[in-house]
Amino acid sequence: MTVTLISxxxxxxxxxxxxxxxxxxxxxxxxxxxxHHTQQNVRVLITPPAFDAMIGxxxxxxxxxxLYFFSLDTNTGLAIDYPTIIMHAISRQTIDxxxxxxxxxxxxxxxxxxxxxxxxxxxxxxxxxxxxxxxxFIPDDTSSLEAIFEALxxxxxxxxxxxxxxxxxxxxxxxxxDNNEWITAAPSDEQELSEVGNASRAYLDSIIDQSNLTxxxxxxxxxxxxxxxxxxxxxxxE
Amino acid sequence: LFYSFFKTLIGQQVTVELKNDLxxxxxxxxxxxxxxxxxxxxxxxxxxxxxxxxxxKNCFIRGSVVRYVQLPASxxxxxxxxxxxxxxxxxxTTGGAx
Numbered sequence: 001m002t003v004t005l006i007s008x009x010x011x012x013x014x015x016x017x018x019x020x021x022x023x024x025x026x027x028x029x030x031x032x033x034x035x036h037h038t039q040q041n042v043r044v045l046i047t048p049p050a051f052d053a054m055i056g057x058x059x060x061x062x063x064x065x066x067l068y069f070f071s072l073d074t075n076t077g078l079a080i081d082y083p084t085i086i087m088h089a090i091s092r093q094t095i096d097x098x099x100x101x102x103x104x105x106x107x108x109x110x111x112x113x114x115x116x117x118x119x120x121x122x123x124x125x126x127x128x129x130x131x132x133x134x135x136x137f138i139p140d141d142t143s144s145l146e147a148i149f150e151a152l153x154x155x156x157x158x159x160x161x162x163x164x165x166x167x168x169x170x171x172x173x174x175x176x177x178d179n180n181e182w183i184t185a186a187p188s189d190e191q192e193l194s195e196v197g198n199a200s201r202a203y204l205d206s207i208i209d210q211s212n213l214t215x216x217x218x219x220x221x222x223x224x225x226x227x228x229x230x231x232x233x234x235x236x237x238e
Numbered sequence: 239l240f241y242s243f244f245k246t247l248i249g250q251q252v253t254v255e256l257k258n259d260l261x262x263x264x265x266x267x268x269x270x271x272x273x274x275x276x277x278x279x280x281x282x283x284x285x286x287x288x289x290x291x292x293x294x295k296n297c298f299i300r301g302s303v304v305r306y307v308q309l310p311a312s313x314x315x316x317x318x319x320x321x322x323x324x325x326x327x328x329x330x331t332t333g334g335a336x
Contacts, residue, residue: 083300083302085300086256086258086300086302087256087298087299087300087303088295088297088298088305089280089295089296089297089298090294090295090297091293091294092293092294092295092298093293095293099294102295103294103297105260106259107258107303132258132260137310149298153276153298154300156298156300157270157272157274158309159298160272160301160302161302163300185255205332206258
């Protein structure tokens, strides 16, 4: 969980360029970062105010390793680990002269942000007390917000948290491992949505048929009375 | 199991309470295997306390910061879920709720 001040911009390539590089690895053996989206002319605003004032306008790099922001004007920037970003969103309002932006919340110790000249780390006993650290990225080009949001979503999904990996090792059966599958309700996918919903319901229904009888007693004790419940009881009686 | 369960809730309005005490209400638009959540038409439950959220229409919430997800009672058959969870616990190697 870190936010680091950087003094050089990251070396980035697009995913297509990265594919070519993999076939012809550079001599140095160092792969540059793969960026899902790069946006120039972006301002950054941190609440509560921290060192954002000294960074100025720059370029936002949504790479697969970290979220980078770098300003050539001031030769400084930020590198943010994705697990630090607890939420990101598109804000369309104009507040205090700042236009539509990407709004993010960060999970770091607020007081550590104020020491601006060194790398900043989260101290687990010192989580946000009542303060929330917000970081807004305000691009000059408002139409880029959707693309930045999507890129952020893709890269954030690359960093599931360790507690998930330890607890739910059979989660691998649900997802595809590398390719994180988003199940969405996009208008064109309504058919698929109901299929997914139906598949889940069908699975759960199949459980009900087999074990309804044995669980009746428990349900009478613990479950609330609903119409669905009575229907279930009726099925068992048949 | 809960990944599949959340998939059945897509399109419903839920309230997500985060570990930093922020509570956000919105329509569940997507969920992934790590229970990262995307919500649409969001509003902070306590608007006055979190004015920054008023301009935000949709958001992506990292699964690890979610403390609770409040669901509409009508969307959930608790007995069904109880049963599915029990079965899942009994099948540690073959559980797969697709």
